[in-house]
Structure formats: structure tokens, C-alpha cells
Amino acid sequence: MKLIAISDDSHTIYELASKISSIHHLVDYIHIREKSKTVHEILSLLNLLAQQGVNKEKIVIHDRLDIALLTDNPNIHLPSHSLPVKQVRAAYPHLRIGRSVHSIDEAKQSEADGADYVLYGHCFETNCKEGKVPNGVHTIIDIKKELQIPIFAIGGITSERVHQLREAQANGIAIMSGIFASDNPYESALIFSKKCQENAHENKI
Amino acid sequence: MKLIAISDDSHTIYELASKISSIHHLVDYIHIREKSKTVHEILSLLNLLAQQGVNKEKIVIHDRLDIALLTDNPNIHLPSHSLPVKQVRAAYPHLRIGRSVHSIDEAKQSEADGADYVLYGHCFETNCKEGKVPNGVHTIIDIKKELQIPIFAIGGITSERVHQLREAQANGIAIMSGIFASDNPYESALIFSKKCQENAHENKI
Numbered sequence: 580m581k582l583i584a585i586s587d588d589s590h591t592i593y594e595l596a597s598k599i600s601s602i603h604h605l606v607d608y609i610h611i612r613e614k615s616k617t618v619h620e621i622l623s624l625l626n627l628l629a630q631q632g633v634n635k636e637k638i639v640i641h642d643r644l645d646i647a648l649l650t651d652n653p654n655i656h657l658p659s660h661s662l663p664v665k666q667v668r669a670a671y672p673h674l675r676i677g678r679s680v681h682s683i684d685e686a687k688q689s690e691a692d693g694a695d696y697v698l699y700g701h702c703f704e705t706n707c708k709e710g711k712v713p714n715g716v717h718t719i720i721d722i723k724k725e726l727q728i729p730i731f732a733i734g735g736i737t738s739e740r741v742h743q744l745r746e747a748q749a750n751g752i753a754i755m756s757g758i759f760a761s762d763n764p765y766e767s768a769l770i771f772s773k774k775c776q777e778n779a780h781e782n783k784i
Numbered sequence: 785m786k787l788i789a790i791s792d793d794s795h796t797i798y799e800l801a802s803k804i805s806s807i808h809h810l811v812d813y814i815h816i817r818e819k820s821k822t823v824h825e826i827l828s829l830l831n832l833l834a835q836q837g838v839n840k841e842k843i844v845i846h847d848r849l850d851i852a853l854l855t856d857n858p859n860i861h862l863p864s865h866s867l868p869v870k871q872v873r874a875a876y877p878h879l880r881i882g883r884s885v886h887s888i889d890e891a892k893q894s895e896a897d898g899a900d901y902v903l904y905g906h907c908f909e910t911n912c913k914e915g916k917v918p919n920g921v922h923t924i925i926d927i928k929k930e931l932q933i934p935i936f937a938i939g940g941i942t943s944e945r946v947h948q949l950r951e952a953q954a955n956g957i958a959i960m961s962g963i964f965a966s967d968n969p970y971e972s973a974l975i976f977s978k979k980c981q982e983n984a985h986e987n988k989i
């Protein structure tokens with residue numbers, strides 16, 4: 580399974596650069612999801628990451644297509660309130676485009692529109708979505724039957740719950756506070772990374 | 785003098801569409817500056833404006849270059865925390881690019897970077913920048929001596945103050961709450977529009 584780290588918009592760009600620097604070799608992708616930061620700050624963060632040798636192919640820009648274009652970043656993640664996948668795909672066929680989805684219908688539409696993957700959530704109860712009933716893991720099984728593109732799971736995922744997502748055949752997991760709010764992001768990412776590398780058989784033993 | 789209306793991020797997209805619809809023929813440009821709205825909402829607003837026959841050439845997208853690109857809008861305004869003018873100019877030479885500035889140095893840099901105009905402020909005390917000391921009108925006179933590109937003034941401009949900006953040789957004025965927080969945006973825009981059309985000589989009489 581793929582492991583995706585998603586920044587939690589709770590740190591300075593220097594703290595973030597440090598945390599990402601310590602985990603980037605353990606994860607497949609790092610989403611820069613810093614809604615409260617200015618474009619100027621995000622560009623500064625991307626510069627810091629480049630200086631630290633973080634592979635640009637691993638960095639996914641959340642929402643801001645313009646930042647991805649101007650920094651020549653190949654990955655863009657579009658939340659459901661963002662730009663339409665279809666238009667972005669038509670205008671920028673070279674980009675890897677992801678979409679957040681909350682149902683099987685949204686997932687099917689995203690694939691039809693040209694998304695390269697969907698990010699489904701939220702799977703479990705999480706403080707980030709307090710008061711909201713999770714959409715649940717079972718939907719992943721249904722989505723997997725319909726979609727060719729990968730589906731990644733998000734929302735309340737702990738290392739103990741990874742096996743449930745593996746059994747539902749999720750192609751990966753996305754972790755926000757589990758890594759970025761951790762006292763030791765490196766250790767947390769390492770644990771998740773190991774869980775992602777276990778194969779389904781070992782997991783069931 | 786040019787008249788620019790800047791949306792104040794305090795209305796629904798339907799209210800905005802209605803207000804803009806009533807004033808668009810009176811103003812030279814309308815900045816869509818809706819920081820708290822999602823991209824999806826802004827795209828919906830732009831659709832409404834297109835349906836109402838608002839000339840796209842008058843619409844200026846604030847900050848979100850990606851929205852301007854995907855909607856084929858020719859105008860982008862970049863606040864100082866946004867994308868660098870130089871990079872946007874290099875990548876998208878066809879765009880009309882504006883920059884917010886607060887000093888003569890920023891204004892000169894913006895022109896050197898390829899901006900088509902600068903928006904200077906804030907000129908007078910305004911509730912939008914409560915507690916902040918205005919940068920003042922006198923700087924406009926200095927900037928005018930250095931810059932070839934137009935300079936538009938913003939911040940606390942009332943119809944009674946337009947003549948001060950004309951005397952400082954500002955090329956236009958940008959009005960936010962004076963139009964969008966008005967009980968009658970049409971009437972307010974009409975008053976500002978008349979003030980902008982008065983010539984300097986008449987104004988002094």
C-alpha cells in the first residue's frame with residue numbers, strides 16, 4: 580500500500596520543512612495542504628523542500644493549480660470544492676490529478692473526468708471531522724469494484740486500523756495528524772510505512 | 785480616471801451577481817476578491833456574470849491565477865503575498881497583471897517585474913484596515929514620477945476625496961465597501977463614476 584502524508588496547516592513553514600525532511604524517504608507522497616498560508620509562504624516552503632533534496636515527484640499541491648504550474652510540480656490534488664477535474668485534465672494533460680470523494684458516485688465521476696486517483700474519506704472517526712459520521716470503510720470495497728484508478732483512504736487512520744483498509748483493498752492510506760501532530764513524525768511515519776509494506780497474508784496471521 | 789469596483793467578500797454569490805450586474809456598465813473593472821469562498825463558488829459566480837452579459841474583459845481575478853487561466857479571463861490581480869509578478873509574466877505574457885503595492889520601492893519593483901498596473905494603498909483611514917496608519921496620498925505623487933504604468937488608488941476613498949487623488953495624478957480609484965456595502969450599489973457607483981469623469985480643471989472650480 581502507498582503511504583501519503585498530508586500536512587495539517589498547524590505549523591510554520593520551517594517546522595513543516597523539518598518534519599517533511601525527516602519523513603520524505605518513508606512516504607510515497609506528501610500533500611502540501613496549508614489552507615491558511617499565503618501563496619508566498621507556500622512557495623517559500625517548496626523552496627526549502629527543494630533545498631533539502633525532497634523529490635518533487637513526491638510533492639502534491641493541494642487545491643492551488645497555479646502553484647503547481649509555476650513551480651513545475653507534477654501533482655495536484657483537487658478537493659471537491661476546487662477546480663473541476665475535467666477542465667484541469669483537458670488543459671493540463673501531463674499532470675497527475677487527484678480528487679477527494681465521499682461516495683461511490685463521486686468516485687465514478689472523478690474517474691470519468693480523468694482523475695488519476697481518488698482520496699476517499701473519512702473512514703473512521705477523527706478530530707479533524709468532529710461531529711461528522713464517518714463514511715466508513717465498507718464503501719471502499721464497493722468503489723474498488725467499479726474503479727480502475729487507485730483509491731486511497733483518509734480519516735482517522737491509526738496503525739492498528741491499517742489492516743482493515745488493506746482488507747478493503749484500498750491502494751494506500753493518507754495520514755495527517757497521525758504524522759504531523761506526532762511528537763516524533765519520523766517514528767510515526769516509520770510505523771505506518773511498515774504497516775503499508777506488510778502483505779495481506781502476513782497481516783492476517 | 786478609471787473606476788474599479790472590488791468585491792468585499794461579504795455576500796453570497798447571488799447577491800454579488802446582482803450587485804455587479806447593476807454596476808458593471810458604470811465601472812472599468814470589477815475585482816473578484818472573495819477570499820473566503822471556495823473555487824467552486826467563484827466559478828459559479830463567474831458563470832452567473834457571464835450569463836448576465838458582464839464583459840469578461842472587465843473582470844479581474846484576485847490572487848487565483850488558476851481560475852483566470854481555466855476560465856480564460858485576461859486579468860489577474862496579485863496581492864503582495866501572492867505569486868511573483870515576474871514568474872507569472874514570464875509564463876503567461878498575454879495576461880494583464882496587477883500588483884498591490886504600499887511604497888514607491890514596491891511600485892518600482894512591480895513595474896520592473898512586468899506588472900501592467902499597480903494598486904496603491906491604503907490612502908485614507910478605512911474600517912477595512914482598522915488600526916493601520918494610512919500610507920497616504922502624497923506617495924502617489926512620488927510614484928507617478930518614477931512609473932510609466934498606471935497607478936490606481938485604494939483605501940478609504942469617498943466621493944469627496946476623489947479630487948485629492950486626481951490632483952495626485954492617480955490614474956484611477958478602487959472602491960470596495962463604498963460600492964458593495966452600499967444600500968444602493970448602483971447609485972454609489974454612479975456618483976463615483978461621475979467624479980472620475982470630471983476633469984481636473986472642473987474639479988478645481
